[in-house]
Amino acid sequence: MLLLHLSDVDEANWAEKLRAELSPYPVVRRGDGFDPAAVRYVFAWKPKPEAFDGLTGLKAVLSLGAGVDGLLKHPRLPDAPIVRFVDADLSQRMSDYVVAHVTMHHRLYTRFRADQQARRWSQLYPPAASETTVGIMGMGVLGQDAAARLRPLGFTLRSWSRTPKAIEGVEGFAGAETFEAFLAGTDILVNLLPLTPETTGILNYETFGKLRRDRLDGGPAIVNAARGGHQREADIVKALGDGTLGAASLDVFETEPLPTSSPLWDIENCYITPHIAAISDPASGVRYFSQIIRDHEAGEPLINVVDRQRGY
Ligand code: NDP
Ligand code: OXD
Numbered sequence: 001m002l003l004l005h006l007s008d009v010d011e012a013n014w015a016e017k018l019r020a021e022l023s024p025y026p027v028v029r030r031g032d033g034f035d036p037a038a039v040r041y042v043f044a045w046k047p048k049p050e051a052f053d054g055l056t057g058l059k060a061v062l063s064l065g066a067g068v069d070g071l072l073k074h075p076r077l078p079d080a081p082i083v084r085f086v087d088a089d090l091s092q093r094m095s096d097y098v099v100a101h102v103t104m105h106h107r108l109y110t111r112f113r114a115d116q117q118a119r120r121w122s123q124l125y126p127p128a129a130s131e132t133t134v135g136i137m138g139m140g141v142l143g144q145d146a147a148a149r150l151r152p153l154g155f156t157l158r159s160w161s162r163t164p165k166a167i168e169g170v171e172g173f174a175g176a177e178t179f180e181a182f183l184a185g186t187d188i189l190v191n192l193l194p195l196t197p198e199t200t201g202i203l204n205y206e207t208f209g210k211l212r213r214d215r216l217d218g219g220p221a222i223v224n225a226a227r228g229g230h231q232r233e234a235d236i237v238k239a240l241g242d243g244t245l246g247a248a249s250l251d252v253f254e255t256e257p258l259p260t261s262s263p264l265w266d267i268e269n270c271y272i273t274p275h276i277a278a279i280s281d282p283a284s285g286v287r288y289f290s291q292i293i294r295d296h297e298a299g300e301p302l303i304n305v306v307d308r309q310r311g312y
Contacts, residue, residue: 129154135186194312218246
């Protein structure tokens with residue numbers, strides 16, 4: 001039996017699609033009459049504190065999110081393997097966001113928009129893409145996809161990950177000891193890290209001050225599409241104000257929804273989207289999780305299992 005525990009998304013729609021795909025395998029929702037001990041899989045997003053109570057026969061927790069930081073903080077998370085969402089459609093959507101914002105900052109969008117508003121004709125040539133280095137923090141599923149889509153556009157690419165990576169066309173940096181060197185040659189910093197104790201608050205004033213300053217007019221840019229817990233918003237406000245950063249694209253926030261009182265809303269060189277960089281699409285999600293259940297019921301090992309020790 002599969003139990004859905006999805007908050008903030010259209011659970012009824014997911015349930016209908018999963019029932020159609022998995023039939024006759026039973027799919028239940030909170031409030032349906034069922035024996036909790038008979039539940040083998042629970043499909044979760046922002047689960048409530050009681051979400052896992054009584055689920056004594058679980059084989060796996062299926063995470064609607066690619067990021068599992070919220071799930072791992074659940075006070076009564078069962079000791080079952082966690083399978084996260086890994087999906088080509090999700091990766092494509094994330095890369096769409098990354099490419100859009102990187103190209104916007106590379107082409108000095110903030111500067112030319114201000115010129116337009118002032119009716120000012122002022123020719124300033126952006127650097128060539130090859131002269132502009134995009135540094136991607138997090139070279140996992142999403143980081144690698146973003147790199148593969150930025151490469152044909154001609155950008156110089158570098159990445160920072162926990163363990164070394166050998167990816168064609170991307171200069172790899174690995175480990176905390178290489179972080180400064182990685183930042184020193186980066187003009188546009190893209191964050192696609194998971195949120196863990198090591199990465200919390202990594203987008204801070206000190207980090208911004210270490211980025212390369214002489215390439216993009218107005219200063220280096222950041223693009224955060226991972227988690228709000230990675231950024232110190234007071235530091236972003238300060239850095240955008242004093243020129244330490246030329247621009248910031250933020251899809252995620254320390255508190256979501258972003259409070260109306262946040263100063264970020266009013267900053268001209270800050271580009272805000274409401275955590276929509278990449279949504280988990282029901283059609284591909286249903287295919288992915290149904291296949292995982294079918295394969296596991298047939299004796300296959302689970303895939304994309306989270307390493308709880310690492311935190312992602
Ligand atoms: P992966 O687990 O595939 O990749 C994580 C990458 O981060 C790996 O390269 C890993 O290194 C690296 N990493 C982890 N910890 C550290 C560290 N301490 N120092 C340096 N590098 C580190 O994750 P995904 O690519 O699938 O997803 C990344 C994040 O994107 C998710 O966790 C989620 O928070 C966010 N996300 C946001 C969405 C949105 O709509 N805004 C949608 C989907 C995801 P290594 O390879 O060495 O292990
Ligand atoms: C995710 C997200 O982690 O939507 O998938 O943020």
